[in-house]
Amino acid sequence: MKKHKCGPRFKALLKEVNITPTAFAAFCNVEPQHVNNWYIRGVPYPRMDEIARLLSVNSLWLLNGEGPRHPGPGPGQLTDQTGNVFDAQETRGVYTVNIDSxxxxxxxxxxxxxxxxxxxxxxxxxxxxxxxxxxxxxxxxxxxxxxxxxxxxxxxxxxxxxxxxxxxxxxxxxxxxxxxxxxxxxxxxxxxxxxxxxxxxxxxxxxxxxxxxxxxxxxxxxxxxxxxxxxxxxxxxxxxxxxxxxxxxxx
CATH class of the missing domain: 2.10.109.10 (Umud Fragment, subunit A)
Structure with missing residues (x-):
């Protein structure tokens, strides 16, 4: 996959909401090494919209830093597959994810x-x-x-x-x-x-x-x-x- 420049923004977002790579990997049903790779390579393009939605930021901003950062919910929050908003620190580790996504x-x-x-x-x-x-x-x-x-x-x-x-x-x-x-x-x-x-x-x-x-x-x-x-x-x-x-x- 091509490298792009969203890795530092993605890493900073997880740090802001106090989520470890291991916890986020479990939430996304991937290996922790994948999340660490995203720090370097950037989030894979096919998952950009999904990861941006989960972290309550605009996908374009996550990809290249352009446009408004937040589409709606504030920093420190995650949204589930239906758009419900949760505090990241309170709900960390107890998410359920629709596997179809x-x-x-x-x-x-x-x-x-x-x-x-x-x-x-x-x-x-x-x-x-x-x-x-x-x-x-x-x-x-x-x-x-x-x-x-x-x-x-x-x-x-x-x-x-x-x-x-x-x-x-x-x-x-x-x-x-x-x-x-x-x-x-x-x-x-x-x-x-x-x-x-x-x-x-x-x-x-x-x-x-x-x-x-x-x-x-x-x-x-x-x-x-x-x-x-x-x-x-x-x-x-x-x-x-x-x-x-x-x-x-x-x-």
Missing amino acids: LDVEIPLYKEVPITAGASETEVVEIPGEFIRLPRSHLESLEVEPAQAICVPMVGDSMSEKIEDGSTLAIDRSLTQVVDGQIYALEHAGMLRIKYLHRLPSGALRLRSHNSNGYPDEIFSAKQIEEQNIEILGWVFWWSTLNKQRPPVPFS
Whole structure:
């Protein structure tokens, strides 16, 4: 994430209302180290409005010092998600936060036929379908929410690492190959999840976790272009549902 100059203002605000980084981190459902990082890097842009509201200051003032400092409630106060005002020192440590406000809706993409009944496919966004992830997951890996998408895992090529039916989250801003990392690719319209390794002359090695069933594939730079192989982004999160509920003995 880009650094900006709101860190000192944010630090001064917490000091004014006598809230420690640990207490504020617990209130925001993030790690204390994130708050300490905000002192240096500044509050992340996606959370600027939220943090400004909690500290009862204008987000523009928090971002760059411009405009009026307080929109309504005075210093030394916090507001909850509905705008109710509380004294920060009296209520410190006993806040309850609507967890939905700390989540990010990430659009879902799937491999679908180009036209009804067609054998050719493409990877496209599915309108109205989203996966919710904790904002702290993205912030810990410096993934901008606007750059994140989710896709399903289809097949067993990555088992037992990523099981068939898992949902994966992709950082579309990270398409430069780091050897041995997992990436999502669109290969001639097919969605594929693979370990990638760079090879000389622009070639790529695609490797499956289930290497016994899926041997390595190597594509030259020419083949990458001819076969429309596009790196969609780096896989930074996945979920796996247990395939079978265990039987309970003596039930």
